[in-house]
Amino acid sequence: MHSLYRQREEIGAAAVLLLPLLWTLAVAFLYAFIRAVYFSFTNYDLFNITKFMGLENYLRLFQDYRFILALWHTLFYAAGVTAFQTVGALMLAVLLNRKLRGLTFFRASYYVPSIASSVVITLIFIWLMHRSGMVNYLLTMIVTYPRQLLAWIGITLLLQLGAVLWERSKNLPARWLDPLLLLLSSGGAALIVFLLDRLGLLLPTTIAPLVIPWLTTTNTVLGIPLPLLSIMMLNIWTTAPTMMLLFLAGLQDVPQPLYEAAELDGATPWQKLFFITIPALRPVSFLVITLGLIGTLQMFDQVAITTGVAPLDSVITLAYYVYWNIFGISGHLPRVGMAAAAALVLALLTLAIVLLQRRFLVSEKGWGE
Helix, strand or coil, X not given: CHHHHHHHHHHHHHHXXXXXXXXXXXXXXXXXXXXXXXXXXXXXXXXXXXXXXXXXXXXXXXXXXXXXXXXXXXXXXXXXXXXXXXXXXXXXXXXXXXXXXXXXXXXXXXXXXXXXXXXXXXXXXXXXCCCCCHHHHHHHHHXXXXXXXXXXXHHHHHHHHHHHHHHHHCCCCCCCCCHHHHHHHXXXXXXXXHHHHHCCCCCCCCCCCCCCCCCCCXXXXXXXXXXXXXXXXXXXXXXXXXXXXXXXXXXXXXXXXHHHHHHHCCCCHHHHHHHHHHHHXXXXXXXXXXXXXXHHHCCCHXXXXXXXXXXXXXXXXXXXXXXXXXXXXXXXXXXXXXXXXXXXXXXXXXXXXXXXXXXHCCXXXXXXX
């Protein structure tokens, strides 16, 4: 009896502590969700008398070419960004989980894009991707100096080979992709190529400057608008470091005896990666993919900023479609009913995709569960 009373007392104390949070969630999310459901069945537009519309808003959604376009963009964006950021984050985590010189510097450097403001990063990105921006300038330099580029790559590989063999000759654990050695090798190769160029041994080619409209065109690559692909590259670069930290944390829990046993059995690094590391990281992979899908399906800020220079139909996503309808961006009256219906479709789509990937792709269960 005493234990039952004590248990009820603990539950009551926990409920009191949780009450403010639950009340906030109820007001901020549950109330907003109920209102969105209500608006999705009306023609509410902030100005006229509200009328019940039934399912008409949902029918009009799938008759609107811009909604279909936003749906297609959102699905491709979510699939592409989540896949590349997950693989990239895993590779970075595996690389930075090794005992390398300058490891703290490289970990901090890779994480910088994730801590910077998304708005600031996007504005810098727009400047870089401008028709006369840094990206087109660098591409022009690559096309103008192909001999110098090939020479730099070749000399870097030779210097890296020599540096690793030299380190190993002194019984130091140097790896072929040691970031510090690679940085020194590439810097030394750049200096050698510069000297060869000054001596006239590497002549540039003559070509007009490249002017690629990364953000201002309606052209497509494999059916995907070039501005949307550009935003995808930006998002992968800014989100992969955060996912990398999750993988790094997961790598600390992988039993080292497994690697030692695999080493004794003659397993290659790739075999250890595919048969030990990746299976052991299934719970982390589930979290990374889930967060990636939710974030990309609801992606808004970068699209909202780039619509100032990019054609709307080249970058619009479902989240921006909701904003575009509710605020009447193109001069039409606010279509709150349409926006609410689109928001609910986005919410259901997000829930369905997350549940499907949990069921068929990656499980959150670890080994032995």
